[in-house]
Amino acid sequence: MRVTEIIIDGFKSYAVRTVITGWDESFNSITGLNGSGKSNILDAICFVLGITNMTTVRAQNLQDLIYKRGQAGVTTASVTIVFDNMDKEKSPVAYEGWDSISVTRQIMLGGVSKYLINGSRTQQHVVQTLFQSVGLNINNPNFLIMQGRVMKVLNMKATEILAMIEEAAGTRMFEDRRDKAFKTMARKDKKVGEINELLKEEIEPKLEKLRSEKRAFLDFQQTQSDLERLTKLVVAHDYVKNKQRVEQSAAELQAKKHRVSWLGDSAVRLKGELDNLAEDAKRVKAQRDKELRKGSKFLALEKEVKEKSHEIVRLNTVLDLKSNGIKEEKEKRKEILKNVKDLEKAQEARTKVYEQLNEAHGAAKVEYDAKCKQAEQTDELLQELLTGVASREGQESGYQSQLQGMTLLDSVELQLTLPR
Incomplete structure (x- = not known):
């Protein structure tokens, strides 16, 4: 050329x-x-x-x-x-x-x-x-030989002549490149040492702290989830049991109403029978008086009157028992209605507790999603840091290449800005 x-x-x-x-x-x-x-x-x-x-x-x-x-x-x-x-x-x-x-x-x-x-x-x-x-x-200092330079070249020492020959042969430039490469490698090694020390003393302890906090948070989330699940099971169980009791009480109330209605009909029927018996008694008494006047059939009629009297006593006794049964059923009906009202109040309270727990579950789920998103961002940041430290020399997108241009103070400031 x-x-x-x-x-x-x-x-x-x-x-x-x-x-x-x-x-x-x-x-x-x-x-x-x-x-x-x-x-x-x-x-x-x-x-x-x-x-x-x-x-x-x-x-x-x-x-x-x-x-x-x-x-x-x-x-x-x-x-x-x-x-x-x-x-x-x-x-x-x-x-x-x-x-x-x-x-x-x-x-x-x-x-x-x-x-x-x-x-x-x-x-x-x-x-x-x-x-x-x-x-x-x-x-090369010997690239140009100016006026007066010839005598200096003739008077050069052996080492200087060797350097000039190396320059002329084109090997000196490679030695300069080698020295420059060694200096660059020394600077890079020093920077790598600083970065490794920073990773060991600053980043890794914080990452370990974040990992422990993440494990504790996951344990808390698991405990909270178990608590919410068991609370829902208890509330649902109580709700189902109370609902069954209300239905059973309503069925018993309906049965008592039917029984009270039947007892009322029985009382009316017995009252009609008593009225009929009273009329029969009057009629028999009138007939007895007539027979007494006739004289012959008095004893038979008197016997019949006694039988009718016993029958009346029996029916009165039955009527009294039925009346007492009606009163007892009415008392039981009042107690059942009171129990139904208490159960309805308890059911309303359980429903309110269930709604509150459901709202708390929704809020906890939102918080859980936010914590999961934060944990994912922390993991992504960790991957970016690990990937950036392992990137090749000269790659512009690596974290190492960015840290190489910074001083130790810049590296500390960068560490302080990392998310905790």
């Missing part, structure tokens, strides 16, 4: 677009009078290659690289280098399919800088990786 063309526009002393072509494959030199811009061409090459030390290109900041610092109407400095990429064996990694590669760097007033590769905008580290893949490191 070699330079075939350089396009400079607005960079240092080149106010207008300047194209430099005709580059040789082996050796090139730039000649001219003092102040003609020979060094600016080399500075433009270093500028595109991504040099970070501004003193190498004789500038204090990026704005110094714009023509007259932008005071002449030029607000943008742009340098493009076109490389010949026909030799695929020496082609940069991932650019084997391009016959030529153009790298452009632009800066604008205010310090805004951007890179383009083959017309597509890219990041600075991508450009550095492209050049490092072909053994070119612009930030």
Whole structure:
């Protein structure tokens, strides 16, 4: 990969677009009078290659690289280098399919800088990786040999010469990458240690406390559920028993009413019989008096009168027994009606208790659903934490990648905001 063309526009002393072509494959030199811009061409090459030390290109900041610092109407400095990429064996990694590669760097007033590769905008580290893949490191202190640098190179020590050879061979950049990777791994290990310590000292005890509270809550819910179930069974049992007693009392009351009605009919019938007997007694007495007057049938009639008297006494006795039975039945009827009223009051009280328990059950169920939802959110948070800690390095959605950018104070503040 070699330079075939350089396009400079607005960079240092080149106010207008300047194209430099005709580059040789082996050796090139730039000649001219003092102040003609020979060094600016080399500075433009270093500028595109991504040099970070501004003193190498004789500038204090990026704005110094714009023509007259932008005071002449030029607000943008742009340098493009076109490389010949026909030799695929020496082609940069991932650019084997391009016959030529153009790298452009632009800066604008205010310090805004951007890179383009083959017309597509890219990041600075991508450009550095492209050049490092072909053994070119612009930030190598020996990349440019300025005036007076030759004698310093000749007087270098063995270690310095070895470092320069490593830079020239392209191995030093990999050592720098290795050192940088080791430092990054050390920082990551330190951060992982802090996170593990935080998990061990802060998060895991709180999670264990939440687990114990969840178990206690589940036990309470089970006990509450058993209590509600047994209370409902007791209330339902009492309700059924009282209802059966009310029905039985109503049946007994109906039977007593029928018996009272039958006893009333019997009393009326017996009263009619007594009236008939009284009439018969009068009639027999009149007949006896008549027979007495006749003389012969008196004894027979007297005997019949005695029999009728005994019958009347028997019927009166039966009537008295029936009357007493009616009174007793009336007393029992009053007691049964009183028991029915008491049972109805007890049934109303049991119904009210049942309704209150039903309302309490509804409220407990709502609270239970809320606690279950909170427990599910806690479990989801635990899974997210466990999943985030185990996520791969560099994954943006992982909890670990978020914690890596935080200080220890931020991690503690994040822990304090977790739900309890």
